[in-house]
Amino acid sequence: MSYLKFEKALMTNLQDSLPRELLRTNRSGAYACSTIVDCNTRKYHGLLVVPVPELDDDNHVLLSSLDPTVIQHGAAFNLGLHKYQGGTFSPQGHKYIREFDCDNVPTTIYRVGGVLLKKEVVFQHYEDRILIRYTLLEAHSKTTLQFRPFLAFRSVKQFTHENPVADRTYHQIDNGISTCMYAGYPALYMQFSKTNEFHFEPYWYRGLEYPKEQERGYASDEDLYVPGYFEMNISKGESIIFAASTSECKPSILPNLFTTEVETRSPRDNFFHCLVNAAHQFHNSAKDGARYILAGYPWFKCRARDQFIALPGLTLSIEEQDYFELVMQTAEKGLREFMEGKPLTVNIYEMEKPDVPLWCVWAIQQYAKAAGKERCKKLYGSLLYDIIDYFMLDKHPNLTLDKNGLLYADAKGKAITWMNSMNNGRPVVPRSGYIVEFNALWYNALKFAAVMEQESGNIERSNTLEELAARCKEAFVDTFLNEYGYLYDYVDGNMIDWSVRPNMIFAVALDYSPLDQKQKRGVLDVCTRELLTPKGLRSLSPKSGGYNPMYTGPQSQRDLAYHQGTAWPWLGGFYLEACLKLYKQTRLSFVERQLVGYEDEMFHHCLSTLPELFDGNPPFNGRGAISFAMNVAEVLRTLELLEKYKY
Structure with missing residues (x-):
């Protein structure tokens, strides 16, 4: 039985399906993210969202979405879904969804009359490339597929609107086209594993609306450019693979490439495996070999405090000591540069925060418990010594x-x-x-x-x-x-x-x-009586002045609530560790019950991960970033502690 599977009744009810998001990442910080019905509800959503260091430090949405259309007997059925101003959803492709499953890779089954079409999506690990495989499971007559790419070419912090500056030219490449809307951006390469025809019909789709931005008090509408559509026939049992990337590839390799990527995916068939999968999504590799832990998706970079707090749970708790060492190698370089007053050569933010070296010591301490004190002394003994001296000699500004x-x-x-x-x-x-x-x-x-x-x-x-x-x-x-x-x-x-x-x-x-x-x-x-929730510890007791537990509304309103009563799972991890240390096996069942509150989140908000924070009052809705490293890390570390106290 599938763990992360949703039937037709939920998928076709937008009230239930639109709040559920899905995130796929690679190691460069690029990602694909949307709702489970492929309707973008945030400006951060897109099929291909990549860093463009030549422009700035932000991610950029190149390909916003791809609308497939099934044609039989001259009748066209568009499987896409967009929200437009005025509350209009069009085309309404969600009504053709029969089921959705993402235990392994996100898989959607569409039924259009006698046509049964399967869509599977993976994001390539070490390239900025999204891969989508369409398989025709059933068809009783000739079937044609059309694909319309919606292009944005913008920062995740901005919107694009119809303008005369956008470059509409394109170039034919093997089984596809390449195009680049604005100077400074990389070209977008869109290719299929099968020969197709591209019909150039440039058109701006105006007034697309993102309800999550409305909720957060931001501007929420934009226009997207569609250069035309790809068209090809498909036979029963045949698979066609679409690839969108910042580099060209040979179409002939796409089938094997897709299969290889699927085989490397860790399953999400239970709570623990979901968290392991989420943990890997925070891994970030730079071209110079540096390794980082991103603080969260979709808008966080690598932040020093978050990285040290998250590192043990995301690596040691799932027996990935080697990645701990790789990240620490980069982090130590940055920390030493800061302590020596040198400019940072690593991409780690907020290294100047006073508690960062102290959290580094805590991370090293967890490593000593996992790898042994001898290896810890060998790798990090001098760093530990220097951090303690740094504070004893009053060198921190x-x-x-x-x-x-x-x-x-x-x-x-x-x-x-x-x-x-x-x-x-x-x-x-x-x-x-x-x-x-x-x-x-x-x-x-x-x-x-x-x-x-x-x-x-x-x-x-x-x-x-x-x-x-x-x-x-x-x-x-x-x-x-x-x-x-x-x-x-x-x-x-x-x-x-x-x-x-x-x-x-x-x-x-x-x-x-x-x-x-x-x-x-x-x-x-006191923490139990006044701060504990099913989603972690509140940042402030309801009995204290200024309690403001609902993280909603515009930015200024959310700022006032951020640490004034909202609940944080990573704090809950330390709370549960304290319970186990004080009361040991007598609290095992209590800790297990508390973890149930986190497992519930695998099916909501962003599937198979944990959001940044929760409202401090019932029903404890998830808020903020859709996937947050410290939360995932501390729940994984709690699961590891739980097993140790059981035996």
């Missing part, structure tokens, strides 16, 4: 090591933590001074480094770190723990933030905690 052993951040008017939303140029959640997760990470880093130094025979260095950790521990409890049993979010002189936020969970979840068992239980209990 935005962190100071105080005499009490705590790290102090002067962040007035700045957003330096993961709670980084801004409104009118100011942080929505202003956090400065002694910040709770910074210092929980710092204590954990000191203790881990002390153990590693001791095992390396550096006893004097280990003792120095232990002494600093002891001061840090005492000051941490004195500074953050209040009489109600939870931790202040930050303390800056006389400014104390009493808000109940999830950042205190790290002081319980990390391997080395400055809290004793009773204090940990108190913190965990």
Whole structure:
């Protein structure tokens, strides 16, 4: 029985099918993304969306969509679907869908009278190329197929509209055409595995509308250019493969290429396999050999904090230690460049955030548990040593090591933590001074480094770190723990933030905690009562002032809600780790029940992955980026922890 399969009743009901999206990626950051009925609802949607570094740092939609048309006995049935201004859907090809299945590759079955047509889609791993295979399963008479490509040639942040500047010229190539609408863009090559006729009938389709952009308060309409259509006959049992790419290929290789790509796909036939598949979609390889973890799709790049938090779950938890090492090789280069005050030569954003080196230590710590301390010392011992020294010598431009052993951040008017939303140029959640997760990470880093130094025979260095950790521990409890049993979010002189936020969970979840068992239980209990949802921890308790759990509306409205009550699965991962560490096997069934809330998401929002965040109130709708690395990573890490505590 298929895991990710949807029947005709759901597919033909746009209220149910349009909110479900599907993402396919390759290793360059290019992707194909739309809804499961192939109706684009975001400006980020498209069949071929690729980076164009010659223009800017954004992705660009080259091929927006491809409309197939089945012709029998002179009657044409268009299988495409677009939303136009005024709420009109045309042509309405979704009504011909019989079923949709994406356990292996996205597969749609269309029935048009006596015609049964199967469509399968893959995105080539190491080329910017989308491949679509059409197979005629049944037909009782001569059948012809037509294909109309809708072209955009624009940034994912913009729209295109009918204009006289667009270049309408095209060139015939093997079994297809190449075209380029604007200077600076790569040519788009559209080819078929079968000989066909291209009919040049240039036309602008005006007023296409993207409802997801409307929901988010943005402009939402554009015009798309269709240069004409391809036409060919197809026989029962025959397969025809369409390829769209930034490079030309030989049509004869398309059948084998498609088969090879299908064979390399990891299945999505259960919850775990869905997450593994999603994990691989965040892999990013640069031409210079650098490896990265993208923070999410469709609009995030590689961000330093996100990469270090996501890295263990996306690699070590699924036994892919080699990719951890490749990513760390690139990340270490960038981190060292930053610590040495040199310009970054790697494409990692936000390396300057104060907690980034601390999260790097945490990632190294997870590697030590997976690969062994000896290999960890060999690969990352010097980096660990240098990061600790970097903070002890007060070299970070935005962190100071105080005499009490705590790290102090002067962040007035700045957003330096993961709670980084801004409104009118100011942080929505202003956090400065002694910040709770910074210092929980710092204590954990000191203790881990002390153990590693001791095992390396550096006893004097280990003792120095232990002494600093002891001061840090005492000051941490004195500074953050209040009489109600939870931790202040930050303390800056006389400014104390009493808000109940999830950042205190790290002081319980990390391997080395400055809290004793009773204090940990108190913190965990408050998180459970006030922050826990089926989709992770809320970013703010409903009892705290400013609670704003619904991430909806225009940008300014969403900014005010981003960290003011929304729920985050990656925080839930650390919460569940804390549960298992404190209560061990007695909480196994609770953790399993909590994971059910994430498995439900495999069938909603973007199939087989997890979105960026959820509303903090029921029904806990998924919001933001359709696929988010830290969330996928932490659920995978929780599944791994669950198995370890079972046996």
